[in-house]
Amino acid sequence: MTFAKVVAISMMFAFASGATAMYLISGNIVPPANAVTQVSAKPFSRCAGAVRTHCVVDGDTLWLSGVKVRIADIDTPEISEPKCASEEALGEKATARLIELVNAGPFEMRAWQGRDEDRYGRKLRVLVRNGKSLGDVLVSESLAHTWSGRKEPWC
Secondary structure, eight states: OOHHHHHHHHHHHHHHHHHHHHHHHOSOOOOOTTOEEEEOSSOOEEOOSSOOSEEEEETTEEEETTEEEEETTEEOOOSSSOSSHHHHHHHHHHHHHHHHHHHSSOEEEEEOTTOSBOTTSOEEEEEEETTEEHHHHHHHTTSOEEOOSSOOOOO
16 A cells, blocks of 8 residues: 555544544534434524524524524514514514523424425424423414414514
């Protein structure tokens, strides 16, 4: 075996070992389909700017460890392209409330049955604390609709 091959194989092994170690020690990995992970690291804030790694976009979308996650069991009013002023105002309330909920303590992210990602490449997950969906909390406070498979009007 040539020296170049030995170096190449050593580098591949080192990379794989490092990636595996990072996966195992990181507490903020977005779970693969059919998995559950505990989330309890640094606090979430509202997303701002182009770099998004750990923040809340709106009432049903957040970034976790650089991965965009769509809360799969709800739909909240739009804030980026609202259809009316009342939708935007309610969307702002839903966003603020989601930030409060995810910062209130550890929660689990559970994979959405049947689909790992939506058509925009966002991971589909349900956020759960103490056996209760955080999405259901937003629904009970009239800040979200239960996801029915299609968007419901807010205006």
